Amino acid sequence: MNDVNVKIPFVDLSLQHQSIQKQMRQAIEDVLERGDFILGKALSDFEAEFASACGAEYGVGVACGTDAIALGLQACNIGAGSEVILPANTFVATLIGVLRAGATPVFVDCDPNTALIDLAAAENAVTLKTKAIVPVHLYGQVVSPQELINFAQRHDLMIFEDAAQAHLAHRDGYKAGSLGIAAAYSFYPSKNLGAFGDGGILVTKDTEVAQKMVRLRNYGASKKYFHVEAGTNSRLDTLQAAVLHQKLPHLAGWNANRLEIARQYDSELAPLKSMGITPIENQSGDGHVYHLYVIKVDESCPLQREEIQEKLAALGIQTGIHYPIPCHLQPAFSNLCYKMGDFPHSEKLAKQILSLPMYPGLTSSQVKEVVAVIASLVSEKQGKLLHI
Numbered sequence: 001m002n003d004v005n006v007k008i009p010f011v012d013l014s015l016q017h018q019s020i021q022k023q024m025r026q027a028i029e030d031v032l033e034r035g036d037f038i039l040g041k042a043l044s045d046f047e048a049e050f051a052s053a054c055g056a057e058y059g060v061g062v063a064c065g066t067d068a069i070a071l072g073l074q075a076c077n078i079g080a081g082s083e084v085i086l087p088a089n090t091f092v093a094t095l096i097g098v099l100r101a102g103a104t105p106v107f108v109d110c111d112p113n114t115a116l117i118d119l120a121a122a123e124n125a126v127t128l129k130t131k132a133i134v135p136v137h138l139y140g141q142v143v144s145p146q147e148l149i150n151f152a153q154r155h156d157l158m159i160f161e162d163a164a165q166a167h168l169a170h171r172d173g174y175k176a177g178s179l180g181i182a183a184a185y186s187f188y189p190s191k192n193l194g195a196f197g198d199g200g201i202l203v204t205k206d207t208e209v210a211q212k213m214v215r216l217r218n219y220g221a222s223k224k225y226f227h228v229e230a231g232t233n234s235r236l237d238t239l240q241a242a243v244l245h246q247k248l249p250h251l252a253g254w255n256a257n258r259l260e261i262a263r264q265y266d267s268e269l270a271p272l273k274s275m276g277i278t279p280i281e282n283q284s285g286d287g288h289v290y291h292l293y294v295i296k297v298d299e300s301c302p303l304q305r306e307e308i309q310e311k312l313a314a315l316g317i318q319t320g321i322h323y324p325i326p327c328h329l330q331p332a333f334s335n336l337c338y339k340m341g342d343f344p345h346s347e348k349l350a351k352q353i354l355s356l357p358m359y360p361g362l363t364s365s366q367v368k369e370v371v372a373v374i375a376s377l378v379s380e381k382q383g384k385l386l387h388i
């Protein structure tokens with residue numbers, strides 16, 4: 001936390017935890033009593049329920065979302081020699097997952113209005129080696145399912161969803177997690193469904209993918225001490241699964257609250273459009289689960305994004321930037337030989353975006369206050385400029 005008194009935090013998980021503390025404690029105690037800490041009952045219960053909530057058949061819990069991507073791609077037989085299309089503007093874990101699977105990442109730019117992968121631009125990224133596309137349902141908004149499915153069918157590609165920000169999101173009648181061969185989720189504490197530590201899951205309708213994933217997370221064993229692939233140790237702890245299992249029934253309600261908050265932000269922010277501040281567009285109606293609520297501060301705004309962020313912080317309002325550097329410009333991946341200018345929309349967004357406080361329980365007066373403070377900062381600066 002910051003030095004200044006935080007008046008409106010970026011996220012506050014204590015609110016959702018308070019309401020179900022008793023049940024979570026009981027679920028943890030049950031695990032202690034059973035002692036089934038690894039691959040225990042709460043894990044299989046949770047895996048089945050989460051998969052079904054995503055419109056999938058199987059769920060395989062792993063140590064984190066990054067592993068769900070890396071091992072999940074492997075389970076889908078996507079690895080060395082395969083090119084995988086992914087957006088340049090995503091959390092770096094999407095890229096790390098693709099690389100760890102042994103595949104070659106091929107970046108694509110985004111639509112500047114939604115920040116989601118631009119499927120028209122993806123047409124130019126397809127080669128004879130392309131095997132899959134990893135759409136990222138960024139900020140909680142599902143990439144257009146019909147366009148995605150058409151694209152994948154046209155080029156005979158697998159769809160492997162990075163749904164780490166999109167638990168229970170939906171669009172045009174399709175659920176996130178059900179669009180392709182498999183989908184990866186993260187249960188990092190601040191995700192829409194968060195554990196008390198790291199966690200992740202792969203969901204799939206495909207029996208073979210599920211079985212291979214079950215082996216990969218458990219040393220590649222098909223039965224005890226019999227190893228059919230070079231797997232690893234990446235299991236979702238039974239204790240974490242017990243917590244997630246208690247939270248799952250509340251997730252839809254928490255998401256609905258996020259949507260309500262986002263709609264209030266939308267309407268309060270509307271007058272700021274003329275001053276260069278616009279929200280990232282929601283094109284998925286009530287299926288958006290708003291993991292993040294993100295605005296763009298463009299060149300016409302009298303204040304720069306950094307100034308707004310600093311001034312808000314000084315007033316006790318926390319914000320974030322998701323993400324300040326697109327993947328193709330991260331120093332660790334310079335060997336991929338991308339350069340500044342390759343993905344202009346992603347690069348521009350990285351400079352303009354600002355994530356406002358968003359979590360279930362954020363009150364309507366807090367939302368009003370955040371927007372009122374931004375409005376007054378911007379108009380104060382505008383006034384000063386006019387008087388020069």
Ligand SMILES: *Cc1c(COP(=O)(O)O)cnc(C)c1O
Binds near residue numbers: 091
């Ligand atoms: C959080 C996140 C991940 C990685 O999840 P971890 O559990 O932190 O490993 C992957 N992709 C996206 C888009 C994410 O937001």
